[in-house]
Amino acid sequence: MTIDLTDQAAEARRALAQALTDTGDLTDPAWRRAFEEVPRHVFVPYFYAPDGERVSGADPATHERWFTAVHEDRSLVTHRTDGAATSSSSQPSLMATMLEALTVTDGMTVLEIGAGTGYNVALLCHRLGDINVTTIDISPDITDPARERLATAGYQPHVITGDGSLGVPDRAPYDRIIVTCGLTTVPPALLQQLTDDGFLLAPLGNALARIHPRGPGTATGRFLPGGAFFMPLRHAQGDGVPTRGPLLPTGHGRPSTLPADAIADNHFRFLAGIAVPGLTWQYDLGENGEITGARVWHPDGSIAQLHPDTTATETGFRPLWTALEDVHRTYLIADCPGPDRYGITIRPGEQCVWLDNPDGPTWVLTM
Incomplete structure (x- = not known):
């Protein structure tokens, strides 16, 4: 009918x-x-x-x-x-x-x-x-x-x-x-x-x-200010289709300087996505909806996990959680900037995102 x-x-x-x-x-x-x-x-x-x-x-x-x-x-x-x-x-x-x-x-x-x-x-x-x-x-x-x-x-x-x-x-x-x-x-x-x-x-x-x-x-x-979350661009080769997460790292964790609540901060996540692109995230939520733990991995095989006890483990091609901690440190030093403080410059063979002005902190986008 x-x-x-x-x-x-x-x-x-x-x-x-x-x-x-x-x-x-x-x-x-x-x-x-x-x-x-x-x-x-x-x-x-x-x-x-x-x-x-x-x-x-x-x-x-x-x-x-x-x-x-x-x-x-x-x-x-x-x-x-x-x-x-x-x-x-x-x-x-x-x-x-x-x-x-x-x-x-x-x-x-x-x-x-x-x-x-x-x-x-x-x-x-x-x-x-x-x-x-x-x-x-x-x-x-x-x-x-x-x-x-x-x-x-x-x-x-x-x-x-x-x-x-x-x-x-x-x-x-x-x-x-x-x-x-x-x-x-x-x-x-x-x-x-x-x-x-x-x-x-x-x-x-x-x-x-x-x-x-x-x-x-x-x-x-x-x-522009504000967030904009979209599925990735897919090419003719078929990339851009999400894949299953790899096995989690094992072993004892180390103390983390990146708090769980930072993961819910869209301004930090913007910079993290620029500095360490291609990440896939999963979260653990507490009874009140707060983030208590997380897993993140990269297409190069690197993976990291933040545990509820605030320790982190990581494995793979590079220390992924360490890279995110470095990004968070830069973010705090810059007084937690929102997206509208950033700009982009494109030249043949190079694309860079910068903070506040082209002479400020710069991140080269992977072509």
Whole structure:
């Protein structure tokens, strides 16, 4: 049986848009209209709960949970590869922040890296018109459903299947490029596809960077305040898919100078993600929700564990927990800076994040 959600969904969208307005995440009337009118439920017909359960609008047993979730300010996992989450519908408040940070005007062209469900693409089409919007994602398992859902909702942007790090040069240049998946470095090809006065908005670490091209192979930018957590960019080779954690280190722990509560500090986690990129974290939570222990590992095989007794053990290619303690020491000396105190400089063959100014403390991003 098909349920007509037209009126109910419209009311739920208006409520979500009002909630985003009340929190200050949505301030532009044009973007508010987009959130009120673009049907998120069309783009998220189902999602996966944290335990892996498929919550679907077509299943009477989960319909109510599904409808409520897609109209809340929640990120929802929508695609899994070999059991791992590889695509999602982003949290609407973060989407609103990013869309407003684009500072678009009528007639501008936008390239989105990471089509996902197609919902963000639809919001862009609502604001700028289908002809001005291009999106790309790595797999037809993602782009084919996104294209169908866009058509159902009445939108026909250019949806491309391919490696997002290469962009879509055939339709360049773009006034704006928005990246909706996590980066460790900025793909040089994207900077080459911007207009002279355009910019790229992308998550680096756990924050957003607004990056302006300055010449062949060069660019500069600043980070915006607040956090921005995204799944990693996937390339044609298939990397970016999370893997199972390695075996934990054994043996006696040593006293740690990195307290457990620092792991919950998003400002510290931003710097940790820049200085030691590619980390995967797991946490232990106490009765009051506080972090009492953690495990962290790196693709190079290094792994560390913080125990409830505040000791740490580490093993692998490098002493990972020691590296994080060094980063935390720098963070404290700098008076616990937020992301908006950092900037980025890009030159041919080198990308650096710096604190306060280009002559300040600097971290070279691994290309």
